[in-house]
Amino acid sequence: MARLERYIVGLDIGTTKVCAVIAEAHDDGDLQILGAGLAPSTGQKKGVVVDIESTVAAVKTAVEEAELMAGVSVDRAWISATGTHIRGINSRGAITLEGRSREISEEDVRRVIDAASDLDLPADREAVHLLPQQFLVDGQENIVDPVGMSAMRLEVNLHLVVASVSALQNLVTCANKGGIEVQAVVLESLASNEAALSHDERELGVALLDIGGGTSDLVCYQGGTVNHTAVFPIGGENFTNDLSVVLKTPLPDAERIKLRYGAVLSELVPSDQTIEVAGIGGRAPTLVPRRQLCEILRPRAVEMLDLVRDELRRAGFADELHAGIVLTGGGALLEGLAEAAEQRFGLPVRVGVPSGVTGLADVVSGPVYSTAVGLALYGHRNSGEQSRFELKDPTFARRVRGRFARWFGDLF
Ligand SMILES: Nc1ncnc2c1ncn2[C@@H]1O[C@H](COP(=O)(O)OP(=O)(O)OP(=O)(O)O)[C@@H](O)[C@H]1O
Ligand SMILES: [Mg+2]
Incomplete structure (x- = not known):
């Protein structure tokens, strides 16, 4: 069962700066900004790490500044990734349900998503996000949650975000060397979306x-x-x-x-x-x-x-x-x-500027903070998920009830 985390940290390792935002999750669903830190950084070019030592130094400075303001110390964060190695791909997968109409199970949904994401990717590429757009049940479109429906054929339209494993690993290394364990790597625009849209x-x-x-x-x-x-x-x-x-x-x-x-x-x-x-x-x-x-x-x-x-x-x-x-x-x-x-x-x-948070919201009110605040919001919604950058996006799961959310959490 997912455990609600009290402190959620967004760590945006950007091309010009590293930004850390520490937030506190409240039982009523509010996310309160406790502190933020920002350190100029020259360790990346076009979103890709070119100098680990200087990036690590910026991570440490930004996190320490945020910790000082928040009055808490942290050791885990949700981090963002960008770079031209990242590709978005729309894919479709289909399965038949063993020859006769029967109820769709969660296992069937898992299989159809597997089918849609079974692409012939180069060895260094990996899907960071699997984002279901809609399911099709016997050809009927726009199904959000097919589990429990009867059908012979199940299809899914999926948006995959594929990235270079080594580029992501270098980001994770910078966070780790800066004393931060990575809960997940999130595509920068998906993180910013949480705060700015x-x-x-x-x-x-x-x-x-x-x-x-x-x-x-x-x-x-x-x-x-x-x-x-x-x-x-x-x-x-x-x-x-x-x-x-x-x-x-x-x-x-x-x-x-x-x-x-x-x-x-x-x-x-x-x-x-x-x-x-x-x-x-x-x-x-x-x-x-x-x-x-x-x-x-x-x-x-x-x-x-x-x-x-x-x-x-x-x-x-x-x-x-x-x-x-x-x-x-x-x-x-x-x-x-x-x-x-x-x-x-x-x-x-x-x-678009960050919104949807309380507390020291004015400290993070500019558009340079969208990614870091968005990461904290993303982490808040997906709190309790597994670590490592292989984590896929459970966003869709959240929209289709807790039962699914758990299932997606286990799957990825
Ligand atoms: N007032 C301003 N007018 C024009 N440009 C600005 C202003 N404030 C910041 N910028 C520009 O915004 C850029 C930095 O934005 P941001 O902090 O979002 O980038 P980053 O997250 O470090 O980079 P990336 O997302 O590419 O990894 C810099 O190029 C800076 O010159
Ligand atoms: Mg950025």
Whole structure:
């Protein structure tokens, strides 16, 4: 039987920072934020660990900071993963029920999910999430829980998230060396969704784009289930690089300029404003019209938004996003990006920030916290599940009653 954990920790090991959030689960279902810690990190590139030691140091700093604020010490966490090694695949599986109509058992559901996830994956790839979208019972669609129904044939539509085992293992190693046991690895966009999307948006049809430093992570929902996931190798660091190259200024200066003055749409910027840009290698600073920043940043924004638009079209979901698009992650704070996305997609776009938690919610209220808070919410919903990154997503199980939840917990 699942044991409700008192303290739940979300540990977001991102490209630019490691963020730890400690929350307390209450009997009434509330999740109270007790503390948060954030440490800059340079140990990852595009979501993949390239320097274990510096990532471990950032993990330790972020966790210690969160522990200090929370007044409790922790040793387990739910962690997130991103990177272009991650693929989302829609698959269908079918089984026949031994020649005659009979009641579908939990074992049958297990078999049909096995059939749908029996893909010929390369040796280094493993399914991190198995997300049932719907069951079909003798061809009848949109069945959420087929157990107990009579049928001859059972089918399932499944969304699988497949990732490189070694990339995930390196993340787990960083957490472990930082003194943290990993309860599960969760796809970054699925974690952020928990904090930044509403139930209604997921039902109606929505795309969430978590724009981080190194990658942007997309997840699409319709009818409450995941239709599509993708990871793009483009994020806030690309915008900073562009500024650094064109303005010939060091990266840290380019980052500061972006955070303070960066914008995507020139109509949002006063035409007479100029900013001082530090020169490289001791050269004298120059004055640059602020609108020039828009000219540098806009093409990158268009490139990113078009990548997402093409992906949505290819996947066939561009016309299904009745609740529009939600941007989150630090990159979503770039001034004018949400407006540019509205123009590009012709859909309502909002910036999603963490919600659904109590306590020190204001400490984690920015979009950079969506993944860490989302991990804590995800852990709260799936509290009591097994550790190790092989854990599959029991989300669907939660929607179809406790009996199923237990079963999924045992299965995975
Ligand atoms: N106000 C702002 N304006 C523009 N960009 C911002 C702002 N605040 C943060 N960013 C950008 O957001 C990015 C960091 O976002 P976030 O913390 O979500 O990334 P991450 O989780 O470390 O990376 P990833 O998810 O790719 O692993 C940086 O590139 C930073 O420049
Ligand atoms: Mg991130």
